[in-house]
Amino acid sequence: xxxxxxxxxxxxxxxxxxxxxxxxxxxxxxxxxxxxxxxxxxxxxxxxxxxxxxxxxxxxxxxxxxxxxxxxxxxxxxxxxxxxxxxxxxxxxxxxxxxxxxxxxxxxxxxxxxxxxxxxxxxxxxxxxxxxxxxxxxxxxxxxxxxxxxxxxxxxxxxxxxxxxxxxxxxxxxxxxxxxxxxxxxxxxxxxxxxxxxxxxxxxxxxxxxxxxxxxxxxxxxxxxxxxxxxxxxxxxxxxxxxxxxxxxxxxxxxxxxxxxxxxxxxxxxxxxxxxxxxxxxxxxxxxxxxxxxxxxxxxxxxxxxxxxxxxxxxxxxxxxxxxxxxxxxxxxxxxxxxxxxxxxxxxxxxxxxxxxxxxxxxxxxxxxxxxxxxxxxxxxxxxxxxxxxxxxxx
Numbered sequence: 001x002x003x004x005x006x007x008x009x010x011x012x013x014x015x016x017x018x019x020x021x022x023x024x025x026x027x028x029x030x031x032x033x034x035x036x037x038x039x040x041x042x043x044x045x046x047x048x049x050x051x052x053x054x055x056x057x058x059x060x061x062x063x064x065x066x067x068x069x070x071x072x073x074x075x076x077x078x079x080x081x082x083x084x085x086x087x088x089x090x091x092x093x094x095x096x097x098x099x100x101x102x103x104x105x106x107x108x109x110x111x112x113x114x115x116x117x118x119x120x121x122x123x124x125x126x127x128x129x130x131x132x133x134x135x136x137x138x139x140x141x142x143x144x145x146x147x148x149x150x151x152x153x154x155x156x157x158x159x160x161x162x163x164x165x166x167x168x169x170x171x172x173x174x175x176x177x178x179x180x181x182x183x184x185x186x187x188x189x190x191x192x193x194x195x196x197x198x199x200x201x202x203x204x205x206x207x208x209x210x211x212x213x214x215x216x217x218x219x220x221x222x223x224x225x226x227x228x229x230x231x232x233x234x235x236x237x238x239x240x241x242x243x244x245x246x247x248x249x250x251x252x253x254x255x256x257x258x259x260x261x262x263x264x265x266x267x268x269x270x271x272x273x274x275x276x277x278x279x280x281x282x283x284x285x286x287x288x289x290x291x292x293x294x295x296x297x298x299x300x301x302x303x304x305x306x307x308x309x310x311x312x313x314x315x316x317x318x319x320x321x322x323x324x325x326x327x328x329x330x331x332x333x334x335x336x337x338x339x340x341x342x343x344x345x346x347x348x349x350x351x352x353x354x355x356x357x358x359x360x361x362x363x364x365x366x367x368x369x370x371x372x373x374x375x376x377x378x379x380x381x382x383x384x385x386x387x388x389x390x391x392x393x394x395x
Contacts (some may be wrong), residue, residue: 051229060100062082066078068256068364075089095368108125109155111214118135156176168280171216245279291315292314303386311363326348
């Protein structure tokens, strides 16, 4: 009897093993079923220079903010209030998204994302996560690894923009946890931009006196960092200016909370330190325009002159009697100095009615030289292309 039971057990075990080994893995469908963008956003209201065209690359991307591109063409998108990270694909290569996957919905303000060597980095308020080999696991993403979890946890200006610099360091800002305060008294990391190795080691403060930077990039030739900074509120409609800053060496101080825009003495903290002791912005931007993403154009699609420009996404004001911003602006640079500040794309805001249908956040250049823009109000991503001098048109 014992021999019979053993044989039966062996046969059953073999059959079960054969069944499970040979059974085809279930196909995991994306969490969002998605067709090519059919947006109802009134993009015909958007204004561009002659020869440029704007289209909706992806729609229904709730709260789309920071963007990063994977090696295989997957566009990763972070959010702020939606706690969601997306993976967006253009599988037929027609420059319109046709597949959207939700990677996670449990993050705490995952605004900042970056891609490096096959891994996706996601910055929450107080910690940094990493998905390894993510593009091969989009439909069944692994649990991310924690790279660090010891940054300040204050929500006020706690969302982060992150990016890898030319030195292969990961740059992470820590906003001031207030409108105006000397937060460095409690934690020297507040109101700074920090940097570290990709594994989280050797972290240091790179730039000081930075109220709230939600966008930075590096000049393609000088490799110097340029970052946007949002000016303080509650000083009226027209002061202080927001800023585009240039970092020429580690450790520089850019004025907050003592001085704004290089010239505006803060009424609460200005007596403690002179504006002369700080690095002035390379370009003072409009007051309350809320500049976020900034990128230098390096492609070959746009006319050659645009390689001299920094493109800036002006998210748009809230602390102003009449709204401003809500556009893409250009700052032309020569030898590290600004020579012009002008509008490239506007129309998201109707000046007369003060109604808006979009707020630009981040910019990303595609391989063909076209430019993507994320919009967390219109829940969309746009693509700007240039068609060789014909008048810009909208579909």
